[in-house]
Amino acid sequence: MTKMYLILPLSLGLGCMDTSKEEPVDTAEADTDTDTDTDTDTDTDTDTDTDTDTDTDTDTDTDTDTDTDPPAVVLAEGDWNIEAPNIDSDSCNLDQYQNVTEFVPESINISNSTETSFMLDSETSCQISNDEFVCDSQNFTESVLLGTANMEISNTMSGQIIDAENIDIVFDVVVESCDGIGCLGVEAVLTFPCPVTLSTSASN
Secondary structure: OOOOOOOOOHHHHHHOOOOOOOOOOOOOOOOOOOOOOOOOOOOOOOOOOOOOOOOOOOOOOOOOOOOOOOOOOOOOOEEEEEOOOEEEEEOOOHHHOOOHHHHOOOEEEEEOOOOOEEEEOOOEEEEEEOOEEEEOOEEEEEEEOOOOEEEEEEEEEEEEEEEOOEEEEEEEEEEEEEEOOOHHHHHHHOOOOEEEEEEEEEEO
16 A cells, blocks of 8 residues: 555645734833822911001100299288378369378278288278279368368379289379368369379388
């Protein structure tokens, strides 16, 4: 017997072989490290230093130094001596018949003295204003012409205060009428009332 040999084409064998190459797999560890480092450092330093220093230094030094009147004078109480008076006016020429300076007393008495008033001879009120004074009118009878006549006289004293113990005085004397035998010659040349003004000074 003759032996037969089956010869298959090589290509058939080859055709059954997997000719594709397998891609190499990178088995290296994948980089899964995600950068999560977030900068959270926020600058919150806000300058809150507010200047609250308010200048409250107010100049309260008010000049209260004002001119004031000097303190009022209170006249000394007691007896005051009056200097010899001067005749300032005598419209009736009464001094030709009678020494009119005799109408002025030699002294006066001051009592109840205050800054605004005093009493003259304890019965006549005197008022003071701005160092000037004026007293209520005094009425009296004066014997004249060697006692042959009586003159009815009103006298108002006023003046200026110099200090507590010195005053200037004005006497406004008015001869209201004349009674008596001695008045006959006087009334012939004089008309009543007859005013006379005398000035003097007094001290305590």
